[in-house]
Amino acid sequence: MRGLPERGPGLGTGSSSRPGEMFPVRGESPLRCGDMDHNSAPPAAVLAAFGATEPAEPLSGGQGTAWRCGALVLKPVALASETPWRAGVLCHLPEGDGFRVARPVPAADGSWSSGGWEASRWLPGAADPYRPDEVIRAGAAFHAAVAGLPRPRFLDVRDDPWARADRLAFGESEGEGDTGAAGSAEGPGSVLLKPLLAERRPVSAPSQLVHGDLLGNVLFAPDAPPAVIDWALYWRPEAWAAAVVAVDAVCWWEAGAPLLERWSGLPEWRQMLLRALVFRIAAHTEPLSGAQEGAYARAADLVLAAAEGRG
Numbered sequence: 001m002r003g004l005p006e007r008g009p010g011l012g013t014g015s016s017s018r019p020g021e022m023f024p025v026r027g028e029s030p031l032r033c034g035d036m037d038h039n040s041a042p043p044a045a046v047l048a049a050f051g052a053t054e055p056a057e058p059l060s061g062g063q064g065t066a067w068r069c070g071a072l073v074l075k076p077v078a079l080a081s082e083t084p085w086r087a088g089v090l091c092h093l094p095e096g097d098g099f100r101v102a103r104p105v106p107a108a109d110g111s112w113s114s115g116g117w118e119a120s121r122w123l124p125g126a127a128d129p130y131r132p133d134e135v136i137r138a139g140a141a142f143h144a145a146v147a148g149l150p151r152p153r154f155l156d157v158r159d160d161p162w163a164r165a166d167r168l169a170f171g172e173s174e175g176e177g178d179t180g181a182a183g184s185a186e187g188p189g190s191v192l193l194k195p196l197l198a199e200r201r202p203v204s205a206p207s208q209l210v211h212g213d214l215l216g217n218v219l220f221a222p223d224a225p226p227a228v229i230d231w232a233l234y235w236r237p238e239a240w241a242a243a244v245v246a247v248d249a250v251c252w253w254e255a256g257a258p259l260l261e262r263w264s265g266l267p268e269w270r271q272m273l274l275r276a277l278v279f280r281i282a283a284h285t286e287p288l289s290g291a292q293e294g295a296y297a298r299a300a301d302l303v304l305a306a307a308e309g310r311g
Contacts, residue, residue: 039064042074042117049107049114050074072105073122077113081154086231087112089149090120098141100227123227125219132249132259135218136242138226139211143238146209151235165282166212166234169275171200189281189288192296196278199304205237205267212241212279215248239266243276250302251280251295257302264307273303 041056047069054070066075077083087104095101103121107114129135155163167173168185185193211217213232220226234241242263249255263269281288281296288296 041067042069043115046074046115046117049109050105050117050119051108052119068122071122072119073102074117074119077116077118079154079158080113081157082152082233083118084112085152085154086233087118089146090231093145095225096141096145097225099138099145100225101142102227102229123219123221123229125221125224125227127216127218128220129215129249129253131220132215132245132253132255133262134220134226135214136245136263138218138228139214139241139245140238142228143208143210143241147238149209151207151209152233155233155235161283161285162212162232162279165279166236168197168282169278170236185282187282188284188286189293189296192281192293192300193278195304196274196281196300199270199274200278201271203237203268203271205239205272207235207237210234210236210238210241212236212244214241215245215253237267237272239269239272240275242266243269243272244279247273247276247280247299247303250299257305260302260306268308270303270306270308273306277303 041058042052047056050069050072052069052072052074056067056069056074058064059066059068059073066073068074087106090101091104093101100123102123104112105119105121106112107119112118164173185197210233211228211231212234213230214228217230217232218226218228243266246255246259246263249259260269260273266272277296277299284292
C-alpha cells in the first residue's frame with residue numbers, strides 16, 4: 001500500500017471524491033470486489049447499466065478512482081455488503097437546511113451495483129479544508145439525521161487499515177502483531193502513539209453511525225446547504241467525528257488551538273481528540289516522513305494540552 005503525502009488529504013471536488021490520499025489506499029484492501037484496476041474508467045457495460053450517456057471523465061482529488069459521467073458519478077465498490085445498505089439509507093434520508101447528500105442511483109436491474117461499480121448523483125461544490133467549523137456543523141446535521149439507525153453487521157468484518165486503526169484508538173485492539181502494520185501500536189508513528197495511548201480513559205458517550213472522514217468530503221456551493229459525500233461509516237460517538245475534522249485541520253490545514261477550544265463543549269472532547277489522532281497516525285502502513293512526523297507532533301502537543309470537555 002502507498003504511504004501518505006507530505007501535506008495531507010486530497011480534497012473532494014464532486015459528489016464522489018474523498019481525501020483518501022492521506023491514508024493507505026482503500027482500493028488495496030482485500031475486501032475490494034474483484035480484481036479490476038480501480039484507476040481505470042468504468043467499462044461500457046457499466047455505463048450502460050447505469051444509463052450513463054456521456055463520456056466518463058476522472059474526478060480530481062481523493063484516490064483517483066471516481067469518474068463523472070454527466071449527472072452521474074461512478075466509483076468502484078469497496079465492500080459488497082456495505083454498498084446496498086448505504087444506498088438504502090441515503091436514497092430515503094431526509095435532507096434539511098444543514099446538509100444535502102448525493103443520492104445513489106440504481107442500475108437498470110434495480111441493484112445498487114453493477115460490474116463492481118456503484119453510482120450516485122453528481123453534486124456541484126468543492127471541499128474547503130479552511131472551513132472546519134462549518135464542516136463540523138454540517139456533520140452534526142448529517143449525524144442527527146442518521147442517529148436512530150442500528151449498527152450494521154458489515155462493520156464487524158472490515159479489516160482495512162482504517163478499521164484496525166479505529167479499533168486501536170478505542171482500545172478494542174491492543175495493536176499487537178506485525179510491527180509494520182496499520183493499527184499496530186508498534187507500527188509507523190509508534191513514538192507519537194505511545195503518549196497518546198497512555199492518556200486514554202474510558203468514555204461513556206453513546207456510539208452511533210458517523211462519517212469518519214468529513215473534512216475533505218463536505219462540499220460547499222453558493223445558495224445550497226453543504227453536501228456530505230462519500231460516507232466513511234464508523235460506529236462511534238458523534239464528538240469523535242468532529243474531533244477527526246479538528247485533528248485533520250490542525251495537522252494539514254493550519255488550524256490551531258483556537259479550533260480545539262471552540263469545540264471543547266462537546267462530550268469528552270479531549271478523549272475524542274486523543275482517539276482521532278491515534279486513528280490518523282495508526283492508519284499509516286509505511287514510515288512517516290519528516291513532514292508527517294512534524295505535523296502529527298504539533299497536533300499531539302495541542303491535543304495533550306486540550307481541555308477535557310463536558311462529561
